[in-house]
Amino acid sequence: MTLISIVALAAIGGLLGGLLGWASKALKVEGDPRVDELEGMLPGGQCGQCGEPGCRQAAEAMVAGKLGPDCCPPGGRSLAQSISSLLGVALTEGGEDIPxxxxxxxxxxxxxxxxxxxxxxxxxxxxxxxxxxxxxxxxxxxxxxxxxxxxxxxxxxxxxxxxxxxxxxxxxxx
The missing domain is CATH 3.30.70.20 (Alpha-Beta Plaits)
Structure with missing residues (x-):
């Protein structure tokens, strides 16, 4: 009786694992690789000073054009220049910020x-x-x-x- 229970649970686990593996490949949503690159460039402190709850959401908003490349105060002017060159967006002229x-x-x-x-x-x-x-x-x-x-x-x-x-x-x- 115990052996039948073990085999049944192993079969159900294997079936569900295979189903999840197939679903992860068949239902995969392709994202913009620039979002991942921008998220890697941002400080990652989730400070929210840009108006977004986290750096991932800020990167998505920058790629969508909702936020400018100079929206991250902790990153400073050098990060804004890197983001603007990555996105191909002109950076607004402003004074050089002092860290x-x-x-x-x-x-x-x-x-x-x-x-x-x-x-x-x-x-x-x-x-x-x-x-x-x-x-x-x-x-x-x-x-x-x-x-x-x-x-x-x-x-x-x-x-x-x-x-x-x-x-x-x-x-x-x-």
Missing amino acids: VVARIDESLCSGCTRCFKACPFDAIVGANRQMHTVIRHVCTGCRLCEKACPQGCLSMDPVAPELHTWQWPKPKVA
Whole structure:
């Protein structure tokens, strides 16, 4: 009796597995490969500053033409230029953005934990009623922590050029 039950369950499992394998090939929906490439280029923090709930939805909206290539504040101007060249869309002229990083004023911080809960990149570490700190090389400058801080102890400071981040200035068009 037990042997018959095992064989029956194995046969049902094999039949359902084969049916699912066939359905995955027969009912496959082809997507735009540019969406996958754009999603790989975006920061992936799901911060929502572009107006979409996540980076995948933002990539789909950019390919559909609903969002411009400069819609991602954490990505900055260099990401916008890469996206515009990938999509073949003209980038609106604007000033060169200055990269910023969050800084916590320790004298004002009460350790409320709202800032690191708001950070989609896990760039802020700390514990409840303890001092928090920002991991500078992880922070993208998305400003979500600054909006979440009730004490106003977070500020966004420009990133000082260092040896590994400095670039030649772009030439001015005369």
